[in-house]
Amino acid sequence: MSVTIRDVAKKAKVSLGTVSRYLNGYKLRESNRIRIEEAIRELGFQENLIAKGLKTNRSMTIGVVLASLTDLFATSVITAAERILAQDNYSIVVCDFESSQSKLEQKLRFLKARSVDGLILFPGSCTSSDALREYLEDEIPVVIVNDDMPDIKTDKVVIDNSGASFRAVEWLIHQNHRDIAIINGDQNTYTGRERYKGYLEALQTYNIEPREEYITYGYFSNRGGYEAAKKLLALEHPPTAIYTANYYMTFGAIIAINEAKIRIPDDISFIGFDHFELSDVINPPLTVVEQPTDRLGELAAKLVLRRVKGDYEGFPARLSVNTRMIIKESVKRL
Amino acid sequence: MSVTIRDVAKKAKVSLGTVSRYLNGYKLRESNRIRIEEAIRELGFQENLIAKGLKTNRSMTIGVVLASLTDLFATSVITAAERILAQDNYSIVVCDFESSQSKLEQKLRFLKARSVDGLILFPGSCTSSDALREYLEDEIPVVIVNDDMPDIKTDKVVIDNSGASFRAVEWLIHQNHRDIAIINGDQNTYTGRERYKGYLEALQTYNIEPREEYITYGYFSNRGGYEAAKKLLALEHPPTAIYTANYYMTFGAIIAINEAKIRIPDDISFIGFDHFELSDVINPPLTVVEQPTDRLGELAAKLVLRRVKGDYEGFPARLSVNTRMIIKESVKRL
DNA sequence: TATAGAAATTGAACTGGTTCAATTTTGATG
DNA sequence: CATCAAAATTGAACCAGTTCAATTTCTATA
Helix, strand or coil: CCCCHHHHHHHHCCCHHHHHHHHCCCCCCHHHHHHHHHHHHHHCCCCCHHHHHHHHCCCCEEEEEECCCCCHHHHHHHHHHHHHHHHCCCEEEEEECCCCHHHHHHHHHHHHHCCCCEEEECCCCCCCCHHHHHHHHCCCCEEEECCCCCCCCCEEEEECHHHHHHHHHHHHHHCCCCCEEEEECCCCCHHHHHHHHHHHHHHHHCCCCCCHHHEEECCCCHHHHHHHHHHHHCCCCCCCEEEECCHHHHHHHHHHHHHCCCCCCCCCEEEEECCCHHHHHCCCCCEEEECCHHHHHHHHHHHHHHHHCCCCCCCCCEEEECCEEECCCCCCCC | CCCCHHHHHHHHCCCHHHHHHHHCCCCCCHHHHHHHHHHHHHHCCCCCHHHHHHHHCCCCEEEEEECCCCCHHHHHHHHHHHHHHHHCCCEEEEEECCCCHHHHHHHHHHHHHCCCCEEEECCCCCCCCHHHHHHHHCCCCEEEECCCCCCCCCEEEEECHHHHHHHHHHHHHHCCCCCEEEEECCCCCHHHHHHHHHHHHHHHHCCCCCCHHHEEECCCCHHHHHHHHHHHHCCCCCCCEEEECCHHHHHHHHHHHHHCCCCCCCCCEEEEECCCHHHHHCCCCCEEEECCHHHHHHHHHHHHHHHHCCCCCCCCCEEEECCEEECCCCCCCC
């Protein structure tokens, strides 16, 4: 079979305990260190993390569970998280649950059998989970990203969802817009509700009566955004500005606007969500709410690492990061 | 600590070998089966896949290595692959290497230490790897997705890249286009070169002299596609049709066209790449080359599973799947 | 009912690491 | 040079499963 530390020990004429100590960075006699290094090189030894994990009860893996691998927000966050985790020699095991509650349970159990040391979870439309409770019972740290599971006590990293909407709408108001429409995400989700809330709060703060026909739903999908925008543009009194509450809806809406040969910002003002590649390349470049996906991933990774290492200070933490408005040219001052 | 099969064995009054056999689906005496199932339920036993992996030398994980987690093509393929793998109780460990050769090596070694049973690799612009050679030496199956590593002998699943271009361009020619531009991907990549090749072959087949100014490069990026399209539209004799060789360039180009107030298909015909959500939502819906990402993921997963299970028939396999043209309304017959 | 062959069960040995109590080596000090 | 505490090393036991040769139980047949 493959080369084990026993082989290395024999070749270097030391005990296996010494080789183990070498591998784990303990100090040892210079002459032994040299002989072990030589033996490792000559034998082409590679340590077996599975065997290591058996005794230490650590797999050095963090489970990542998300609704869909093709979700740009989640994958952006994960990219950043993975970078941090890799620095500490952790790797990520990724599972998607296709927005299905039963698959979520299944994947969570699956990862648990695999002894993940921690979990980063994007629950999306799933608001509860029995399997997740088992993680808490066994004290496996869980960090939820930009979401809420009200009856489950875990760490969270979130963006300031309602604040993001508030500032976007406030910006429109400051540019003298009053007829401001929103294309909302799915109201069964935390982010969907929060972003809607911020919209309402901004209107309220400036004494603007919300108009029912300006409140539309795109359900976080491209097609949804497209259709909602189409509906808005067809109104007898169309809004002077549209705010979309996520990336996919933003591009659906833009396409509807282009199609209607309505120009941004001359005919209608627009604030989108997320600052991914497409937003800049559009003409005119879009004013958007930028989610700090890198920061979010970084925080989630660092938090889960801290917990994995036993530091439970401030549990359950709820780290919130602010979004940023990227002001470009898609909003006209009235 | 946690509940082990020894605890289950004791409680069910059988030996641990019997419990092991139960867990692995062997037949056993009805009375024992019942008692074991009871014990498992009562104790809340969950098997430890890490311990299992130590003896069997199988981790039940497949490594997935790709340049970027935010690449929609790769994540679509992976989604389909994961579905198949999960059916056989395999999970995927995902690493991105950020298009860096050294990170690729690092991640491959990392996964190897983690005893992945197989590897699905999207090499992108990396055309070779020492760490990968170690996989072959140790007979860990590797499947490369839609790419080529000329001096490394592995299984591959590919799409018919040059054929895809050929048919797209041929379709334009059949609609009487002669001034056909291409927005090429990065020529340092296999897919970039192949797709360009198909374009040239189609022109040649129909005796059309390729025109240098119609051959542009968008390097597979959104911005690249945008800029290439802008350049094409600014030509004294702009092409009557544009073909873009991947998704991101397609949308960059569309935005450039919209911006220039040129209409598809009246002013210019267009064939894009990939049939993701945006292509349909555009007006008019785009005629595109559809890559069967589901099929590709399925094939990659099934192939790697076959190899993992020791079936090396037909090694190295090179499974090719055909792209499909989705004919919509973005091409005008001249 | 005895018996042979098949089927099921047993449990010690094994996988490749870590751990720690016991032992050996080192080196500073009187 | 003897002594002793500190540092380094040793190797058996352990982690939670699988495996397989040996043993026990079952079943069919004479």
